[in-house]
Amino acid sequence: MSKTYGTKKNAVRALDAVSMELRRGTFTALMGPSGSGKSTFLNCAAGLDVPTSGSVWLGETELSRLGEVERTELRRERIGFVFQAYNLLGSLTVEENVALPLRFADRGTDHASLRRVLTAVGLGEHAGRRPSELSGGQQQRVAIARALITRPDAVVADEPTGALDSRSGRRVLELLRHIVDDMGQTVLMVTHDPVAASYADSVVFLSDGRLAGELPRPTPEQVATRMTHLGEW
Numbered sequence: 001m002s003k004t005y006g007t008k009k010n011a012v013r014a015l016d017a018v019s020m021e022l023r024r025g026t027f028t029a030l031m032g033p034s035g036s037g038k039s040t041f042l043n044c045a046a047g048l049d050v051p052t053s054g055s056v057w058l059g060e061t062e063l064s065r066l067g068e069v070e071r072t073e074l075r076r077e078r079i080g081f082v083f084q085a086y087n088l089l090g091s092l093t094v095e096e097n098v099a100l101p102l103r104f105a106d107r108g109t110d111h112a113s114l115r116r117v118l119t120a121v122g123l124g125e126h127a128g129r130r131p132s133e134l135s136g137g138q139q140q141r142v143a144i145a146r147a148l149i150t151r152p153d154a155v156v157a158d159e160p161t162g163a164l165d166s167r168s169g170r171r172v173l174e175l176l177r178h179i180v181d182d183m184g185q186t187v188l189m190v191t192h193d194p195v196a197a198s199y200a201d202s203v204v205f206l207s208d209g210r211l212a213g214e215l216p217r218p219t220p221e222q223v224a225t226r227m228t229h230l231g232e233w
């Protein structure tokens, strides 16, 4: 797919014929210098935006062909989102925050699934707390539980550890690894951090809106070396 922002002389080609297949049950990290198109790719892949040309498929559904309303519905039902800022509602409890996507999707709240997902992210004991009573790492794990509650086909995470200290970050990355290995989830994560990227099955590099290689079974050192070759981080 390609994505151009603006028109004519103000046009910015953010993605230039980038083609990628994310297999079910895999964890992919997306890296590249600032402005290389990572967020643009993630947004188009997850149906928050549409490419200017090319197509995006989620299973049998051509996401890029859907109108705004259908795309919003598909996002709610089939994609889980995790961002650097946890975007939790402060007035709701942990459990209520996690249940929110079910309400938006007009699905009933299934308490057994809520308990299960909260336990999976290690917050079974904190269901009744407010986000302000949790650490940053715990809040991000609430956000991951919220992303998982609809049993989405894929989870996209844009810098999920960007605001965390390295210990809480590790816990979040281990959790992402766990949802892939033990729950069969598919995860796409944008990150600047070679250690975070090393938790993925494979790292895809972007540079100037183009694919710039892939590194399977990455180590932090290999990722850092590649990033150095791509220029500024």
Ligand SMILES: Nc1ncnc2c1ncn2[C@@H]1O[C@H](COP(=O)(O)OP(=O)(O)OP(=O)(O)O)[C@@H](O)[C@H]1O
Binding pocket: 005, 006, 012, 013, 014, 032, 033, 034, 035, 036, 037, 038, 039, 040, 041
């Ligand atoms: N809404 C927009 N309108 C115009 N240009 C945009 C818009 N969003 C992004 N761009 C441009 O598209 C290019 C790719 O941006 P993008 O945010 O995808 O990069 P990125 O790799 O995620 O960067 P960063 O690591 O800094 O977040 C950049 O040149 C950026 O300035």
